[in-house]
Every structure is written in C-alpha cells, then in structure tokens.
Amino acid sequence: METTTATPPAGYVHSGVGSSNDSLASTRTWAVGLGVLAGLAMLASLYMVFFYAPTEATMGIVQRIFYVHVPSAWTAFMAFGIVALCSAGYLWLRDPRLDAIAVSSAELGVVFTTIVLITGPLWGRIAWGAWWVWEPRLTLTLLLWFIYVGYFMLRGAAENPERGRRFAAILGVVGAIDIPLIHLSVQWWRSQHPKPVIMRPEGAQADPAIVQTLLVSLLAFTLLFFSLMLFRYGLERLQTRAHALRAAPR
Amino acid sequence: MSAAAAPAPAVAARGVEKWYGPLAAVRGIDFSLAPGEFVTVFGPNGAGKTTLLRILCGAVKPTRGAVTIGGEDVGESGAARRRIGLLSHQTFLYPGLSAAENLDFYARLYGLPRRGERVEAALVSVGLHDRRADRVRTFSRGMQQRLALARTLLHGPAVILLDEPYTGLDPHAAAMLRTVLERLKDGRRTVVLVTHNLSQGLEQADRVVVQVAGRWVSDEPRAAVDAASFERVYTDRVAAAV
Amino acid sequence: MTTLAAGPREPAIAAAEDVSVSSDGRAMDADETAGAPFLAQVWAVARKDLLLEVRSRERLMSMATFAVLVAVVFSFAVDPAVRARSIGGAMIWVTVLFAGTLGMGRSWALEREAEALTGVMLAPIDHGALFLGKWLANLAIVLAVEALVFPVFALFFNLGFQGSLTALAAVVVLATVGFMALGTLFGAIAAHTRLGETLLPILLLPLLAPVVIFACAATQRLLVGRPVADVVSQLKMLGAFDLVFLFVCTAVFGAVLEE
Numbered sequence: 249m250e251t252t253t254a255t256p257p258a259g260y261v262h263s264g265v266g267s268s269n270d271s272l273a274s275t276r277t278w279a280v281g282l283g284v285l286a287g288l289a290m291l292a293s294l295y296m297v298f299f300y301a302p303t304e305a306t307m308g309i310v311q312r313i314f315y316v317h318v319p320s321a322w323t324a325f326m327a328f329g330i331v332a333l334c335s336a337g338y339l340w341l342r343d344p345r346l347d348a349i350a351v352s353s354a355e356l357g358v359v360f361t362t363i364v365l366i367t368g369p370l371w372g373r374i375a376w377g378a379w380w381v382w383e384p385r386l387t388l389t390l391l392l393w394f395i396y397v398g399y400f401m402l403r404g405a406a407e408n409p410e411r412g413r414r415f416a417a418i419l420g421v422v423g424a425i426d427i428p429l430i431h432l433s434v435q436w437w438r439s440q441h442p443k444p445v446i447m448r449p450e451g452a453q454a455d456p457a458i459v460q461t462l463l464v465s466l467l468a469f470t471l472l473f474f475s476l477m478l479f480r481y482g483l484e485r486l487q488t489r490a491h492a493l494r495a496a497p498r
Numbered sequence: 499m500s501a502a503a504a505p506a507p508a509v510a511a512r513g514v515e516k517w518y519g520p521l522a523a524v525r526g527i528d529f530s531l532a533p534g535e536f537v538t539v540f541g542p543n544g545a546g547k548t549t550l551l552r553i554l555c556g557a558v559k560p561t562r563g564a565v566t567i568g569g570e571d572v573g574e575s576g577a578a579r580r581r582i583g584l585l586s587h588q589t590f591l592y593p594g595l596s597a598a599e600n601l602d603f604y605a606r607l608y609g610l611p612r613r614g615e616r617v618e619a620a621l622v623s624v625g626l627h628d629r630r631a632d633r634v635r636t637f638s639r640g641m642q643q644r645l646a647l648a649r650t651l652l653h654g655p656a657v658i659l660l661d662e663p664y665t666g667l668d669p670h671a672a673a674m675l676r677t678v679l680e681r682l683k684d685g686r687r688t689v690v691l692v693t694h695n696l697s698q699g700l701e702q703a704d705r706v707v708v709q710v711a712g713r714w715v716s717d718e719p720r721a722a723v724d725a726a727s728f729e730r731v732y733t734d735r736v737a738a739a740v
Numbered sequence: 741m742t743t744l745a746a747g748p749r750e751p752a753i754a755a756a757e758d759v760s761v762s763s764d765g766r767a768m769d770a771d772e773t774a775g776a777p778f779l780a781q782v783w784a785v786a787r788k789d790l791l792l793e794v795r796s797r798e799r800l801m802s803m804a805t806f807a808v809l810v811a812v813v814f815s816f817a818v819d820p821a822v823r824a825r826s827i828g829g830a831m832i833w834v835t836v837l838f839a840g841t842l843g844m845g846r847s848w849a850l851e852r853e854a855e856a857l858t859g860v861m862l863a864p865i866d867h868g869a870l871f872l873g874k875w876l877a878n879l880a881i882v883l884a885v886e887a888l889v890f891p892v893f894a895l896f897f898n899l900g901f902q903g904s905l906t907a908l909a910a911v912v913v914l915a916t917v918g919f920m921a922l923g924t925l926f927g928a929i930a931a932h933t934r935l936g937e938t939l940l941p942i943l944l945l946p947l948l949a950p951v952v953i954f955a956c957a958a959t960q961r962l963l964v965g966r967p968v969a970d971v972v973s974q975l976k977m978l979g980a981f982d983l984v985f986l987f988v989c990t991a992v993f994g995a996v997l998e999e
Contacts, residue, residue, distance in 0.1 A: 405934050406934075417995075418996065419943065422992065423946075423947065425984065425988055429980075491520060556862065590855055590859025591856065592850070592854070593854060604859070606781075608776060609776030609781075
C-alpha cells in the first residue's frame, strides 16, 4: 500500500547535521561562551568580595557569605520563573524543547535553592545564634525547595514520560502562581510575631562598594546559571534523540 | 439538514496519527464511512486498533490529523460526540452504583430529555429491568456487558464503535450481542467493529479491514473476501506488514 | 426485589432500537437533544460522587476515623502543662489537612475501576464541568468530616469557642474550598502516577501554606474570642486564594486528562 512513513512530531526527530531545526551546535557555542564569561565574572567577583568590599562593621568577615547567599536566591527564583514560563508554553504548544529548558532550569534552580538554604543558616548561626529562624524570605525559599522536589517526583513517577512532563509543567504553572501568595502569607505571618526577625546581611548602611560587589556577584551567578542551563539543555535534547533513534523501527 | 440526507460521511479520518513520544500507535490512517456502513477491523495485538477507536470517539486526541463525525470535528464539537457510542471490553460503569443509577448518570451527562423513561426502556431492552436497583458489582460479566451495551445506545448514537465486545461473554450474552449487531444494520447507523474473532467479525461486515502496526494494510468490501480462506489471507497480510 | 412494570414483558433479547424509542413510538435520537448545560453536568458528576460516597461511606469513615485518632494522639503528645487552648487552631487544621489529603486519592481511584473515566470523557462533557463536579463532591465530604473534627477537638481539649461561630464557619468553608481545588487537581494527577496517593501530601502541603497560615490564625483568634473584625483580613486572603485557584485549576485540568 502506501510507502510513505509517518514521522514523529517536531522535536523528536533527528534532523541531521546542518539542519536549521534545533541545531545543538549553536547551543554548545553559547554554553561555552557564557561559561567563559561566567568564569571571568566569578574571578572578578571573588577579588571584589575579598579585597574590594569593606568588612562590615557589626558582623565582620562572615558577612561576606551574603555575596553568595543573595545571588543564589536571585538565581533560584529566576530559575523558577523560567520553569513557569516554559511550563506554560509547553502546556500550550507541546514543544519538547520548551520542556527541556524547563527541566534544565529546574535542576539548576534546586541546586541554587539548596545553596540559599545552607548559606542562610550559616549566616544566621553567627548573626543570631540560631541555625534556623523563620525569616520570611528564607521560609519562602524553603517552600520553593519543596515545590522543586515535587516537580522532579512528578516527572519521574508518571506512567509514561510524556504525561510526566505534562504533570510537572502543571505544577510549574500552579507553583508559580502560588509563590506570590505564599510570599504574602508568610510576610503577614511573621509580621504578627512580636519581634520580627529581618535578615539584613548587607548591614545597616548600603555602602556603594558593597552594592557594586553584590552586582558583580549577581552577574557572575546569572551567567553561570545560563551557561550550565544550556549545557543541560543540550544534554536533554541529545537524550531525547537517542531515545527516538532507539525506538525507531529498523 | 437531517442525518439521513447529510452529504458528509458518517465518519471520516484524515491523516490520523498518534505518537507517544517517539513511538507511534497509529501512523497515518485515512478513510471515510458512509451512513449505514458496517466495517470490521481485524488486526493483531498492538496494532493500535483500540487507540484508533478511542481517537474516533474523541476520548484521545490525535497527534496529527482529524476525525470528523457527520462533518464536524469530534475533538471540538460536542454535537459530534453525541452521535457516537463506544462499547469496549471495559464497561465504563461504576460498580458501586445500581444499573439504573449508572444509566441515569449517563443520561444526565448527555442532557437527554425524558430521562426516566429512557432509562427504563434501555433496561428493558437488555433484559435487566428486574435487576435495576442492584449494584453493578453484583452482576456477572455477561450482565455487565449487557448494561454497558445499554449505556452505549442510551443516547441514540448514529455511529457505534465496538472494541472486542465479545471478550469474556457467556453464550447468552454473546447471542444477545449478535442479535443487537444484526439489528443495528438498519441503514441509518454506522458501525465499526474491532474483533479478533474472524468468523464473528465477517458475519455482518460490509467492509473488511486489516490493521497492522498502526496502519490499514487492507480495506476491501465484504463481497471480495472469501470467508473460507480469509484466515490464511489474514495471517499472510499480518506477516507481510510486520 | 423490584417487580416488572405493568405491560407486556419484553423478551430478554430485544431490538437495539428499542433503547432509544419511547413508549409512544417516537425515536429519541441524539440529534434532537440539545446537550446538557454546564451546571447540569457539574451537578451530574457531583451527584454521582456523593451517591457513591453515601452508599459505601468508605472515604467518610476512613477520614473521620483518622481524624479522631489524630486527636487522641495529640492528647497523648501534648504536654499537660501546655494550655491546649493556645494551640487549638493549629491542632485542628493539621488534622484536617492530613485527613483531607487522605480521602482525595480515593476520589479518583473510583474512576479508574472499570475505566469509568473513559466513559465520562466520551460524553460531550466540558473538562471544567468534570473538575468542578468532583471538587463540589470533595468539598461536601470534607466539610462533613470537619463538622466532626471541630466538636471532637473541642471535647478532648475542653476548647470553648468564644468567638462568632458564623465567622468560624466562614473560615472553615473558605479554607476548604481552596484546599479542595488544589486537592482535586493534584489528586487527579497523583492517580495517574506510580506513587499514587503517597505523592499527594508532598505536592499539596507547600502549595497550601497560605491556607494553613490564614486558617490557623483566624481559627485561633476566634477560639480565644477576638472580634470578627480581627479575622476579616484572613477571610479576604482565603477568598482571594480560592478565586485564583478555582480558576487556574479548572483551566489547567484538561491537560491532566489527556492521554
């Protein structure tokens, strides 16, 4: 009868070398390029953290952990924003590339969230004498960590991988909508507490040198995030293609 | 425009494909059925026959292609879905509800007028009226399938899809099903029957199809098929396509 | 045992057309029906779930038993020196959260027996209507459990509610509406995974943080007799949460059911 073979949907086909459709070569170029820039920015940031920024008056040397803590938090939440946008896009368009970006961002996001949850208590132990305090932003980050965990559990536990991606995308969208509400509720909750504890690792005054160092650190972390995310994205796309080739009829 | 005079085919599939990731269950099926046609689809396990039926009735969305019922896309039009009924080897009934309650639920879902009357008539026609208040959990397999048949036909569908309906039926229920299938050939209703059973499948067919690996490898009028040699022909076709 | 209706007894094997022919001989074809309106579909689904629950009472029994046992555990666990009054709201909502999550998985498991969900999906039902029907039934069932939990805790811990009971009812209803919206959505998701119901608390609890915070605070305030004006802001936040998530969950639900 017919001799034409139907092809898998876009995103699952190996288009071949030189094709403009989803070429991974450009991804790799960008990833390496951003990685180099990130490395340079990290070096600059390290120099500034240890030699340029002044030692903070009340907290001393330990305050410098702030230059890791705040950029990590920024990156963690930015990552989740990317997860949310790509999840919404995936639910709408069903393009597996959007899902690949989402899972890459999520994996990095959970790493940076963990860094926030480690550096926060480290700082808190010195500053307040307690390992954990229910400070609003730290609490929000903790809940974000759990949402990330749920994201990965859903992906892995579904009956078929396609559904797993869709379920995780739903959690991404619902989680993103919930985050502002959680933020409001946690803020309100702590404001009811007699002595609200506010995390001000940057110290009482915002010395320009501190702000500059912070911005450079932020840049370094953001570049690092995007570089690693692109590497991970490339890996995810290769895995999808390998799976497709393995499954294709001979 | 009334259903009988509609120029649109009763069921039409154009380029229907269903992919689960990189794997295909249905890889390109095109056909159209006129009102009143009775098509039997044969095929080995894993050929995608169940998936095709699920796509035809709108329960599963195809990756590519479209299915129209009476000219309207089944995925988008509620009116199209109202014209279809599916009888599967799964009954789609709630074991915890009674026979009458199950039918009443479906009548409500479809928004059928004169609900009570229809449910009664349906129960009578499949011989379950005296068990109407008993929970489906207490029914035998044959009785459950009879009730499922009532559920399928309750909203008076013009297109009826049957997915291996004889599976697990006792002779009484099987005989009833055969009678029902004969009566469905009234020139108005279109039937697609999927079955393993070659002799049962050929009985009422107007058109005989063999589906293998997600494609229709043969599609012939019944008259062109010789019942005696069909089994060998079928086996050959399956072997050639795999 | 029901008796046959009056009239000639039909033979057991009857014509298929008889199913859709009324007693006066008119054919009742699909084309003549206009289809059920949205609210009627919501009610059909809710009614069916409630009917199933009233019959078997399995979810109600398991949730209620669990809740009472948790109250007992709290009685053992809470140090007698602690004034139970100061943590009454907290204990109640912790119990409700876990008991409610427990029953959620079962709601969707029912649809998987005999693949009933496929049958429902065949009908021209709006996905949103299916979601809202299930949500409504879940809401009714969990509210019934809560109607038991509050008195039981009041009894065990000698909690006399001094505040307005109407306001308390408002808190309970608003909190449960949001709880059930997320619970119904993720219950459907969890039902289609290998881990099933065990995944549900992991998914739900972080997302329900706002509900827990505002419901506990409001309940505690009403317990100790603070005026209704003190809980208005919490009621508003719960209401906002409910509106947002009823909308979002209904909209997103179609993506859960697709194969």
